[in-house]
């Protein structure tokens with residue numbers, strides 16, 4: 001048993017180290033061979049000709065449009081100016097942090113200039129781009145992106161965790177060497193427990209998001225027995241593991257502050273998209289190999305139509321807000337309560353309404369959450385205590401985060417005094433803790449319970465309708481980023497013998 005776990009771990013560590021070009025299959029160029037342009041005719045007919053989507057949002061589209069502009073003497077200056085503006089923006093940000101020194105006006109002017117440049121480029125240049133070889137190449141990449149996805153595309157490594165409907169495994173794309181986590185939902189389990197809507201909901205919400213503070217979905221596909229979501233690999237383990245399994249329970253103040261700030265940014269991003277998360281707890285907050293966190297497990301998330309509140313007692317009892325327990329209608333307030341619980345637990349090394357190892361009955365828990373004042377011991381500084389008690393306000397109308405400022409008031413709290421949120425959102429803050437690349441931050445393979453098989457469930461045509469909604473293949477932005485990050489784009493995107501290299505600039 002011990003040996004089995006060690007073998008599984010070392011295989012995973014080796015794959016992680018070789019992630020990127022060394023992890024590619026020797027047949028990788030064949031796997032990513034461009035289709036002939038004549039095979040892209042249907043795509044050319046049907047693809048939506050939207051400048052923002054084709055030339056700004058999609059990473060490969062953006063690169064090819066840049067290359068097109070650079071190839072044109074009359075457009076070179078536009079693109080150089082755009083790059084210069086964006087670069088100077090980041091450099092100033094990096095050097096001085098928040099808009100220091102340079103007035104807000106300065107940045108407003110630059111922002112306007114960027115908007116004007118895009119306005120110009122989206123006119124005549126965009127039309128000409130669509131007639132160029134660069135756009136043909138874009139269509140070829142798009143065609144590759146839309147290839148059907150099957151499990152043969154991936155290598156599978158060790159089991160990372162277990163969820164309600166199945167397991168999460170480490171995996172690697174054979175063609176690119178990219179590591180991901182594959183969440184596999186067992187079809188029979190989903191059917192037996194009527195989890196279809198929930199599975200589809202999780203997949204559809206994830207595919208509409210693109211935030212550095214939420215796990216990204218890269219592929220959604222099906223096999224004979226499973227529905228699979230391929231997600232950003234989070235090698236650093238979950239916060240539950242770090243709070244309880246490393247040293248004394250609880251985390252150092254700097255880490256509490258950093259993780260809380262990143263979760264706060266993630267929540268604000270979700271709420272801006274009208275998505276209420278509803279499942280905030282340490283085991284759903286995962287660390288990547290640099291030590292940044294992402295929110296994961298969006299199975300309980302809901303999109304609020306027109307901001308209308310919802311009802312429903314969902315979540316994990318210990319972390320549910322009083323208004324959720326009380327069968328009331330609620331909105332984003334439930335997530336700010338969750339953040340309060342999380343900050344409390346990271347600081348104290350135990351959740352707010354229950355001591356470690358204590359398992360109160362459900363009714364008792366509900367009573368404590370709705371009526372009892374939580375206690376703060378010596379581990380709480382005045383700032384963190386103040387923040388927790390404001391977030392754990394029983395009345396959602398009085399709670400911090402619920403005053404109509406879309407969460408910005410949480411970021412302004414004095415506990416976050418030393419956090420520069422603009423830098424954080426740009427990914428320019430160094431995390432206070434970096435996971436050890438030689439360690440595997442999850443339970444031993446054999447400690448993760450096996451999934452019991454379900455008997456007496458047969459799959460029929462109605463199930464297939466649902467599977468086909470789920471089975472949509474690659475998610476464009478994540479897939480294109482994979483091609484760029486692993487170097488496959490650079491190595492394959494060659495035009496003729498001269499072989500143009502692409503500049504790595506970010507708009």
Ligand code: ADP
Nearest residue numbers: 160161162163164165168181231232233234297
């Ligand atoms: P469920 O919805 O059933 O709770 P989760 O999405 O929370 O399933 O996944 C179950 C477990 O799998 C997590 O607690 C975590 O240990 C592991 N896990 C999930 N997603 C990832 C990921 N992207 N990277 C690494 N491990 C993950």
Ligand code: MG
Nearest residue numbers: 163283284297
């Ligand atoms: Mg979970």
Ligand code: MG
Nearest residue numbers: 297298299300
């Ligand atoms: Mg879930």
